[in-house]
Amino acid sequence: MTLIADLVSLHQVDSQVRALRGRLASAQNYVAMQERQRGLLHGRLEEVKSQTRQHQATAANQEAESGSVKARIETLRTQLNTSTNPKQYAAVLNELKVLQAKRDEIDDGTLAQLQKVEELQAKLVEIEKLLTERVQVLAAGNAELEICRNEVGSRLAELDLERGSAAARIPQRDRDAFNRVADLYDGEAMAELVAVDARAREYVCGVCNMELPKEKYAALASNQNAAVTCTSCHRILYISDVASAAS
Ligand SMILES: [Zn+2]
Structure with a gap:
């Protein structure tokens, strides 16, 4: 995984x-x-x-x-x-x-x-x-x-x-980052990266709804082994097909 x-x-x-x-x-x-x-x-x-x-x-x-x-x-x-x-x-x-x-x-x-x-x-x-x-x-x-x-x-x-x-299964550094955000948001440490308009490459954070730079999507889509966070709320982002693959 x-x-x-x-x-x-x-x-x-x-x-x-x-x-x-x-x-x-x-x-x-x-x-x-x-x-x-x-x-x-x-x-x-x-x-x-x-x-x-x-x-x-x-x-x-x-x-x-x-x-x-x-x-x-x-x-x-x-x-x-x-x-x-x-x-x-x-x-x-x-x-x-x-x-x-x-x-x-x-x-x-x-x-x-x-x-x-x-x-x-x-x-x-x-x-x-x-x-x-x-x-x-x-x-x-x-x-x-x-x-x-x-x-x-x-x-x-x-x-x-x-x-x-x-x-x-998670490296210490990422685990610490996860725990920090989880404590901050009472367990809601992750947010889905949502494509508002994939063709226009417009993306938002699924929890705080703030617009995300397209580089965030590009980074996450190309490398599933590095955590990418929301610019605004700092939750760890995921793309939904990855989430369903994990569950
Ligand atoms: Zn956010």
Whole structure:
């Protein structure tokens, strides 16, 4: 086989390797993204749970405080009923009013706390629902990734061998040039040299579509053992009958 035919074979297997690696990488990225979102939701859930506990604790403290104020109020009422001294009566009555106002204020605060707890609990239900959905999506993503790993894994091993033997037939210098362009264009290292008008000797690069000097065609047609590159995109050129001879 000629150098160009060997390069075309390498290109074919190299594109397949890259496509499979790409498929595996996107399945992995998808799972990683779902995992991150699950982590964020879990964090949010814990945060809301902790806020709920804080408001519940504050409400419980306020209820206890209200209870002790209530006990004091009852004691004062008894004193009021048994009071015979008008001055003492007025003093007790005054303290009662102050305590009653204080208790009302505490109870309002408790209500506000309990209302907050209710809001947070509704939020918790919502987050738990989202989290359940996310966990399901993540499980499906992991299953898909596993399938992809199995399918891609064995095929990739075969292709890597094929790629190795295709590459081994190519001199180091041309192989390096191929790898550079393949990395640059994500595997699309080669381009067909297309005759737009063979009689007028008008040629273009089949990938970037830029016009090619006729000397490029002449060089490639006369010697299939030297790589010729596109003037514009630097992809390695081939003529299509050479490609079909190689495949
Ligand atoms: Zn080009």
